[in-house]
Amino acid sequence: AQSVTQPDIHITVSEGASLELRCNYSYGATPYLFWYVQSPGQGLQLLLKYFSGDTLVQGIKGFEAEFKRSQSSFNLRKPSVHWSDAAEYFCAVAPGGNDYKLSFGAGTTVTVRA
Amino acid sequence: SAVISQKPSRDICQRGTSLTIQCQVDSQVTMMFWYRQQPGQSLTLIATANQGSEATYESGFVIDKFPISRPNLTFSTLTVSNMSPEDSSIYLCSVDLGMNTEAFFGQGTRLTVV
Numbered sequence: 757a758q759s760v761t762q763p764d765i766h767i768t769v770s771e772g773a774s775l776e777l778r779c780n781y782s783y784g785a786t787p788y789l790f791w792y793v794q795s796p797g798q799g800l801q802l803l804l805k806y807f808s809g810d811t812l813v814q815g816i817k818g819f820e821a822e823f824k825r826s827q828s829s830f831n832l833r834k835p836s837v838h839w840s841d842a843a844e845y846f847c848a849v850a851p852g853g854n855d856y857k858l859s860f861g862a863g864t865t866v867t868v869r870a
Numbered sequence: 871s872a873v874i875s876q877k878p879s880r881d882i883c884q885r886g887t888s889l890t891i892q893c894q895v896d897s898q899v900t901m902m903f904w905y906r907q908q909p910g911q912s913l914t915l916i917a918t919a920n921q922g923s924e925a926t927y928e929s930g931f932v933i934d935k936f937p938i939s940r941p942n943l944t945f946s947t948l949t950v951s952n953m954s955p956e957d958s959s960i961y962l963c964s965v966d967l968g969m970n971t972e973a974f975f976g977q978g979t980r981l982t983v984v
Contacts, residue, residue: 790972799977800913800962846912848973856966856973857903860913 758783760849762861769837770869777832777864779847788850789830790858791821795843803845806830807852817841842868872897874976876963882982883953890949891979893963898943903964903973904936913962919946953983 759782769775781787789806804815811823821832830847847861873896883889893902904916917925917938925938939947950957963976 792975800975802972805972848913850973856901857915857918858905858913858964858973859915862912 758787758849758851758859760847760859760861762847762864764864765862766865766867768867768869771839772836775834775837775841775866777845779830779832779861781828781830781849783849783851785852786825787852788856789823790848791815791819791832792846792848793843794846800846803832837868839868839870842866872899872965872974874963874965874974876976876979878979879977880980882984885954885983887953888949888951889953889981890947891961893946893948893976895944895965899965900943901966902940902946904938904948905962905964907960907962907978909958916948950981955983957981958983
């Protein structure tokens with residue numbers, strides 16, 4: 757069965773500092789990979805996705821992620837965080853092909869300090 | 871893209887009763903998904919609903935507790951039956967448009983069982 761691991765439950769970062777959120781997955785083939793953000797009381801918003809091709813993916817709000825097949829990882833990065841980036845971040849995996857059933861990681865809560 | 875409307879957005883229900891959550895999509899989709907997000911937790915897939923066939927439930931979820939209807943390609947309902955406080959969660963509807971698109975989520979239904 758596929759699984760998604762987000763090792764960091766909570767990260768605190770200063771405004772303007774860089775941010776990296778880790779995501780590792782366990783799956784036989786290369787799945788579809790996603791990062792979603794959930795702000796308090798809000799729904800899920802897609803930051804970026806990877807299906808194939810260039811392993812460095814650009815997303816919205818200045819986020820990017822890099823797919824590393826050898827490490828089964830899809831880490832999310834942002835060079836300079838803003839206070840509005842404080843939220844819950846979820847890495848998700850779908851099997852691929854025509855199967856879009858998502859398995860979510862446990863999530864990482866990001867706190868931004870002034 | 872897809873716009874998903876969920877009703878109700880929130881509800882407070884008495885234990886032992888049932889609540890039906892509606893999910894309306896602005897375009898025809900083959901597969902619709904229902905997820906649960908328990909307080910402070912990640913999202914867990916409840917079931918996949920295809921039009922014209924029985925829903926497929928994930929391990930730990932059963933039809934008697936979470937009956938699902940899918941009468942057409944733009945609409946689905948999830949019923950939470952014989953509710954207990956442990957059913958207090960956010961329930962989210964999701965769809966995918968296939969072919970390298972993302973999964974789109976509704977805003978969710980925040981259910982509190984008292």
